């Protein structure tokens with residue numbers, strides 16, 4: 001689908017944004033946050049009905065929306081996203097690799113096929129979209145945003161598969177940031193903790209040996225943020241040319257502990273693993 005939404009607002013001098021996972025949660029909030037700044041946004045996701053609703057909200061908030069429905073694990077869709085942004089905006093100011101999903105299950109229970117599918121979405125899709133976008137991003141001296149997670153720096157029990165995908169995203173982002181800096185392109189990594197979205201409902205859950213569907217454990221002390229709060233922090237961080245944003249105190253403490261007190265973190269993790277089994 002490549003249909004142009006009508007716009008009631010004419011101030012579209014804002015950035016040209018390619019946004020994956022725009023149909024739900026943090027992505028839908030990001031679309032609105034950029035719309036309020038007059039952005040022209042290429043919206044990606046599989047759910048056409050949800051994308052059309054977000055597109056209407058973007059238009060109402062002062063932005064311009066271009067819906068490109070598709071599966072971001074499909075290379076033809078990724079090529080179409082970049083082409084649409086170049087056609088409508090002539091450049092890409094911001095590529096937001098936000099589409100992703102969770103996986104709840106002990107390492108012992110992880111299914112290889114499901115792990116491959118998870119990496120296709122959480123790692124290979126952002127990697128490939130970044131590759132495809134570097135030309136138009138260099139033209140605009142733009143920013144690649146990678147939606148990582150606290151799971152990109154700490155692997156909690158029963159989150160090994162998901163954390164592995166976010167660790168991989170972090171590694172790629174770190175290397176890419178250094179490689180493209182000379183071309184004026186920035187790479188921004190966002191690390192949220194728990195956010196109030198349908199993420200848990202959309203996650204893959206393994207079935208434990210006792211027949212119960214795994215749902216993961218919420219770490220102790222984790223506050224839940226709104227997707228709007230994470231979106232506002234992300235948009236502000238692009239403007240301030242930041243490299244990494246940890247969106248809550250919980251994430252900052254977890255991330256610091258991983259570096260300066262790994263033994264304490266291992267002890268907490270072991271207790272969480274025991275708790276999650278009963």
Ligand SMILES: NC(=O)c1ccc[n+]([C@@H]2O[C@H](COP(=O)([O-])OP(=O)(O)OC[C@H]3O[C@@H](n4cnc5c(N)ncnc54)[C@H](OP(=O)(O)O)[C@@H]3O)[C@@H](O)[C@H]2O)c1
Pocket residue numbers: 020021022023024025026027044045046047048050070071072073098099100101102121147148149150191192193194195196197198199200202
């Ligand atoms: N919520 C949290 O607690 C949390 C915490 C840390 C990090 N994050 C990260 O934040 C990002 C957004 O998550 P969320 O919480 O907003 O979850 P969400 O509400 O489930 O949104 C996920 C988005 O990804 C899209 N998506 C999933 N599979 C896709 C595919 N194959 N092709 C194209 N689009 C696809 C979905 O759109 P369609 O279904 O329309 O395809 C949807 O728009 C993810 O990368 C997640 O890992 C979330």
